[in-house]
Amino acid sequence: MKNSDLIQRDLSVLWHPCTQMKDHEWLPLVPIKRGEGVWLEDFEGRRYLDAISSWWVNLFGHCNPRINAKIKQQLDSLEHVILAGFSHEAVIELSEKLVAITPPGLNRCFYADNGSSAIEVALKMSFHYWRNRGRPGKTKFITLSNSYHGETLGALAAGDVALYKETYQPLLMDVITVPSPDCYQRENGESCATYSERMFQHMRDALQDHADEVCAVLVEPLVQCAGSMRMYDPVYLKLLRDACDEFGVHLIADEIAVGFGRTGTLFGCEQASISPDFMCLSKGLTAGYLPLSATLVTDEIYSAFYADYQNLTAFLHSHSFTGNPLGCAAALASLAIFEQDDVLVQNLHLAQHMARAAAPLRDHPHVGEVRQTGMILAIELVQDKPGKTPFPWQERRGLSVYQHGLQNGVLLRPLGNVVYFMPPYIITPEQIDLMVSVATRGIDLATKPER
Numbered sequence: 001m002k003n004s005d006l007i008q009r010d011l012s013v014l015w016h017p018c019t020q021m022k023d024h025e026w027l028p029l030v031p032i033k034r035g036e037g038v039w040l041e042d043f044e045g046r047r048y049l050d051a052i053s054s055w056w057v058n059l060f061g062h063c064n065p066r067i068n069a070k071i072k073q074q075l076d077s078l079e080h081v082i083l084a085g086f087s088h089e090a091v092i093e094l095s096e097k098l099v100a101i102t103p104p105g106l107n108r109c110f111y112a113d114n115g116s117s118a119i120e121v122a123l124k125m126s127f128h129y130w131r132n133r134g135r136p137g138k139t140k141f142i143t144l145s146n147s148y149h150g151e152t153l154g155a156l157a158a159g160d161v162a163l164y165k166e167t168y169q170p171l172l173m174d175v176i177t178v179p180s181p182d183c184y185q186r187e188n189g190e191s192c193a194t195y196s197e198r199m200f201q202h203m204r205d206a207l208q209d210h211a212d213e214v215c216a217v218l219v220e221p222l223v224q225c226a227g228s229m230r231m232y233d234p235v236y237l238k239l240l241r242d243a244c245d246e247f248g249v250h251l252i253a254d255e256i257a258v259g260f261g262r263t264g265t266l267f268g269c270e271q272a273s274i275s276p277d278f279m280c281l282s283k284g285l286t287a288g289y290l291p292l293s294a295t296l297v298t299d300e301i302y303s304a305f306y307a308d309y310q311n312l313t314a315f316l317h318s319h320s321f322t323g324n325p326l327g328c329a330a331a332l333a334s335l336a337i338f339e340q341d342d343v344l345v346q347n348l349h350l351a352q353h354m355a356r357a358a359a360p361l362r363d364h365p366h367v368g369e370v371r372q373t374g375m376i377l378a379i380e381l382v383q384d385k386p387g388k389t390p391f392p393w394q395e396r397r398g399l400s401v402y403q404h405g406l407q408n409g410v411l412l413r414p415l416g417n418v419v420y421f422m423p424p425y426i427i428t429p430e431q432i433d434l435m436v437s438v439a440t441r442g443i444d445l446a447t448k449p450e451r
C-alpha cells in the first residue's frame, strides 16, 4: 500500500474537517499507518513528530501500552451500554476520580461525547437552573472576544473566532462579548497581570449592566487556544469568580483544551485558586484516545433539578454515546499515569527546555512575541516587528511553516500566523530540540519577503 493509493481513494469519498478541499489539489494529504509515542508514520515509512498532540488531545503518546491494555481489557467485558437507567463500573470510577481531582465543589459529572456537546450541556443547564429557580429572565451568556468553545450552534455562538463564526451568524443566539484580557494587546512595558486586571473592568461593567438577564460567563482559563494561543494572567479568573458571586451569575470554565496539565497545573483554574460552577472537559480526558466529554457541576446546580418527576425540572438531555465505557477506561488509564508518574513535575522540566530552545526566536525580525503557559508555547509571526503588524492572512505564511514541517518530519499546524507547540508529555528534550529547530527553519523560510 502506497501513500498515493490511499490519497486517491480518500479524496474521492471523504470531506475533511476544517479544510478547503481544493487545497488538496496541491497540498498532499498524509495517510498515517501507525503511531508510536510522539511519532506518526505514513505508508512509505516517513515519520512525523506530533508537535500538536493531534489537535491537542494526545497526552502520553500514540499507542501507549498502558492505555492500550486498559481499553482492551474493557473491550472484553463491555463495549457500551445505555447510561439512562443503567450504569457501569468504569463511569462510576471515573466520576469519583474527576470529582476528587477537579477544584473543590465540583461534585457531579454529566457526560457527553465531544467538547462542543459539553459546552451545550453547560449552557442549557445554566439557563435551566435559573428557570428552575424562578428566574426565567436570565437567558443570555457573557463570553470573551477571541474565544472558542466549539462548532455546534450554541458553542459557536458563544465563541468569537470570525473565521469559523461569521458565515453562520444569522443562525446564532445573541451573546454579550467582552474584550479579552489577551496579553498580546498590552502596552509596551506593561505586565501581563496589570493588563489582565485592567481589562477586567469591561467584564465588571457588563456584569453590572446585564446581571439580571445573564445566566453565566463562559471562559477558557488562561489560554484562548483556537484564538491563536493568546494568553492571560490568572488574576483575571480570581476577579471573575468574585464578580460572578457578587452579581449572581454562573462561571463556566471551558477546560476542554487546557485541562489535564497543559498549562502546568492539572487544571487552569488552579492557578487562580478558584472553583467554577461548571467545568467542561474533553480532549485530554481520554488522553486523546476516544471521544468523551464531561461537564462537572456543583451541588447547588444539581439540587435545582432534583425534585419529584411531576415538577418537570429534570435535565432531559442525552447523547447516544454518553459515558461510553471504552472512553471511560481510556480516561482511567490516563489518570492512573498521572498518579503513578510525576507527570506535572516532569512537564515543568520539559516546559523549561521548550522555553530555552525557543528563546532565540524572540530576536527573529519577524517574530512579534514568543509566549508560553506550561506545555503550550506559541510564536506570533509578524510582518513588522516594532508595530506588530500581522502578515496579511491571504499570504498563508503559517501554511508554509506547516509544509516545511511535513518535509522535515514534524507535524506543526499553525493557526494563521501563529506557530505553536503543544506536544505529548512523553516528548524528550532531544525531540523538543528537533521540533523547535525544524519550526525555526520553517519560520525563516516562510517570513522571507519573496518565498
Ligand SMILES: *Cc1c(COP(=O)(O)O)cnc(C)c1O
Pocket (backbone or CB within 6 Å): 114, 115, 116, 117, 119, 148, 149, 150, 151, 220, 225, 226, 254, 255, 256, 257, 258, 282, 283
Ligand atoms: C476543541 C475545543 C472545544 C470543542 O471540542 P470538540 O470536541 O472539538 O467539539 C471547545 N472548547 C475549547 C476550548 C476547545 O479547544
